[in-house]
Amino acid sequence: MPERLFCGVDGGGSKTRIALYDAAGQQLGLTIAGPTSLTLRGPQAWDVILDALRGLCAAISHDPDDFRDMHFGIGLAGVNNGDQRAAFIDAAPAVGALHVATDSYIAALGAHQGKPGAIIIVGTGSVGYRIDAGGGSRLVGGWGFPVGDEGSGAWLGRAALVQALHAFEGRLPGGATELHRALIERCGPTRDEMMGWLLGAASTKYAALAPLVIDCAGRDDPAALELAAAAGKEIDALAVALDPARVIPLSLVGGLAEPLAPYLPAPLRNWVRAPHDEPIAGALMLAQGRAPEESLAWGGD
Known part of the structure; x- marks a missing residue:
């Protein structure tokens, strides 16, 4: 069985940071790609993420089209729109696990260590x-x-x-x-x-x-x-x-x-x-299951 890998994604309206980690949480690579805000890109945000991830996979001799051993923690702008979030998840490739949250959630996780x-x-x-x-x-x-x-x-x-x-x-x-x-x-x-x-x-x-x-x-x-x-x-x-x-x-x-x-x-x-740390660290926490799924209330709810 191949070693489990973790992928953290921090995506906004100007750029996206994508990092790959080994089973111990050691960073194997980091790259910066274009915007993946769901408001701007919708489900096509996957194209940006996967194109960048393929480059990271190639650098560690991992099959660039097989993500079934990867657990994803993804924080994107626009995920607070339920329809946009659902469309993005529906468009996902076959992966080991997928955790999708707002970019705000992973930023807060990283900033305050959960x-x-x-x-x-x-x-x-x-x-x-x-x-x-x-x-x-x-x-x-x-x-x-x-x-x-x-x-x-x-x-x-x-x-x-x-x-x-x-x-x-x-x-x-x-x-x-x-x-x-x-x-x-x-x-x-x-x-x-x-x-x-x-x-x-x-x-x-x-x-x-x-x-x-x-x-x-x-x-x-x-x-x-x-x-x-x-x-x-x-x-x-x-x-x-x-x-x-x-x-x-x-x-x-x-x-x-x-x-x-x-x-x-x-x-x-x-x-x-x-x-304390960058949003990409919060994305890793989400991918590893060290943070709960996002439970979001609005305003004074």
Whole structure:
């Protein structure tokens, strides 16, 4: 009988980390692939995961098309939509075991080593998540772009671009700043080019503008500073919704967690602690059966 292998997957709207482990939990390989958010990719997220996994299998001389000895722990953005989750599971190949959860759950598992605690994911999108002592979980936010994802890269990029358009039409008090000029130059110096950029723009496209905001904030651009501070307040609102008393251990994770740290409100900066480990470690816990299946409540449920 072949040795059991474990595969951990941490998938979001911008990129996916896929790791392969031996029976003892030692990492055999790690690779980064494209987005696997179910909101963006649906069941086709499997194509991204399996293509990347085949490369890891080849590196250890494992049959790249046989996953029956693998136990999967998969955390993806969009799994909180029950229909998307079901469609993804229905499309799964033959595997040893399959555990599918939200990317928030594996991030919380990794950040707090499976113990009670809360996290805010701040990346392309945003969501707040809490694991309680009884094993249940609660999620706030996570409604997706454009109605949700407050404080995220997509939210920040969209808000900045709206400002830039208003500034160049004379509708923004104070006029255009360096940030606004950079956004217009990048997205469309002419109206037709801007309309082309906007047509069908997804959350990932807006999130790609967030680094411009962070860079300009670092140069004391007033509009960028205001936007970064507004993002910080939105992140704080998610955190307070998870624990108004600000007592439960809390970590921020995701690609914008560190860049936005200087712009968080002081009470949130004093509350946040560094995560113990990365979300991929939580995916491994799920694959190994060292964490319970996700039990998710919404809002005040």
